Amino acid sequence: MTGAPTTLTNASRARIIFAMMACYFLFAVLLNSVGTVILQSINTFDVSKTQAAGLEGFKDLSIAIMSFLVASMIPRFGYKLALLGALAAVTLVCLITPQLGQFYAFKLLFAVVGCAFAVVKISVYALVGQLSDSPSSHSALLNTIEGMFMVGVLSGYWIFSFFITDEPAALNWLNVYYILALLSLVCCLSIVLAPIKKQALPPGSSIVSEFTAMLKLSYQPLVLVFIISAFLYVLIEQGVGTWLPTFNNKILHLPVDVSVQLTSIFAASLAVGRLLAGQILKVCHWYTLLNVCLLAMGALILLTLPLTKNVSAQDITSVFKAPLAAYLMPMIGLFMAPIYPVLNSVILSSLAKHQQASMTGMIVIFSALGGTTGSILTGYIFEHFSGQHAFYCALVPLCLLIVSVYLFKQRSTPAQAVAA
The missing domain is CATH 1.20.1250.20 (MFS general substrate transporter like domains)
Structure with a gap:
């Protein structure tokens, strides 16, 4: 287990943990909204259930492909830069989606969110290792962050339901993505303020x-x-x-x-x-x-x-x-x-x-x-x-x-x- 950096104060460590938890909360809302979006796509855009189910593929396949391609590269760029890049992409796609207002926009949305989450999860797991000095502290911190993910999942259903109306064809529910874009910007700010150091790579x-x-x-x-x-x-x-x-x-x-x-x-x-x-x-x-x-x-x-x-x-x-x-x-x-x-x-x-x-x-x-x-x-x-x-x-x-x-x-x- 990698020991915690000696230069990190408790306040600095807390800022890093808050940034990781904020990112996990945001992605929990976005990733687990796919069920809600499938239902709304069927009602709003009149697509078939089989077509709507394809949204899961855009989300999960992008996670798999991105993880496969970049897992070994992220430490070389640095976790802070990787996290900021992922969040910038999510902010942009959340702003674009309600402007487009079409079913294909959600394919783009979930593809981008999936790619970004792959980067975020790999970065967060690595940072947990940097902030932990024993297996028990690693387990405790990881469970806390994963617990925040579940809070995000639970919150997401209620956040989306607040914007849903009784009119099947209404597009007002797309306004939820402006709120999520704002939350993504908050996550970016928390990453900027967090003292995340670039990891030293082993020789060879x-x-x-x-x-x-x-x-x-x-x-x-x-x-x-x-x-x-x-x-x-x-x-x-x-x-x-x-x-x-x-x-x-x-x-x-x-x-x-x-x-x-x-x-x-x-x-x-x-x-x-x-x-x-x-x-x-x-x-x-x-x-x-x-x-x-x-x-x-x-x-x-x-x-x-x-x-x-x-x-x-x-x-x-x-x-x-x-x-x-x-x-x-x-x-x-x-x-x-x-x-x-x-x-x-x-x-x-x-x-x-x-x-x-x-x-x-x-x-x-x-x-x-x-x-x-x-x-x-x-x-x-x-x-x-x-x-x-x-x-x-x-x-x-x-x-x-x-x-x-x-x-x-x-x-x-x-x-x-x-x-x-």
Whole structure:
């Protein structure tokens, strides 16, 4: 673990942490607005569900491609310059989107936001290492920043719902992007004021050698099983999370603003689930917890979806009047929550320290690919069959995930012993 710089005062360290948290809050709102934007695109621009689902691809594929291309280059430019460049691009695209007011503008928006987030996540993870002098302080700081991401996710649903009206064709909701452009400028200011130093590079290192090391890592059986597990998990999470607003609106016949607000339960469930898992893992083995969570997810899907059949349209004006199924489905996030962080923690602790940076790049890449696949598949099934069929199909990757987690456990146990 890289020690904290001796020249950093507490105030300087706090400014860096605030800047990282502000960036994560902004990107949480933007990235997780894709479900809301999909629903609004269907209603406002009259695009099909399959076309709207493609927005997830512009977001996640740009994250994957950007991470793959620039992960080894960012330290050479410096984290401050990288963060400012990413935020400048986001500010510009947020100002352009409401001016264009067309569906293609959101393809551009999510492509730019995805590229920017790849730069931000790589930079933030590296800065956390610089600010930490022990594994426990690293874990505490990273959990705090990831916690702020969940606060941003939760806030984003309510921020967008505030701008949504009852008129399907109205474009007033696009004004939310002026607010997000302003927030991006605040993030830029916080980065400028933060005393972020350029990292010293090890002698003899090169972009080519670091890039090659990341590619070689993927050939290890342990890493391959992890990649499959992470891909399947994110496929489920993004498939459900992205399409919940549309599910609430089209299947449960809830108003658009209520549909979006109820989706915030999903984000809140993820946040609560991760906090609880941190305590449960102190007394319970990670493999046991993950199996309980996976089985509970399957049970909740089988319990909830029958309640969504033949739901009649009602005059519902607030979240408090929604049917029971609208509350139960987002609660799946409570059981999803521990799976991804636990898988990441196990794989990183199973590898030597010099391999962990490359592994972080792999995590970002295959998580993005899984998110794209999940959203597009769910959207296709939603379009050509029904919302119930789309969510029932989540049981297939769920069963595969149970198998892959078992294989991951078998290979990670001896690897952790060697790494220790």
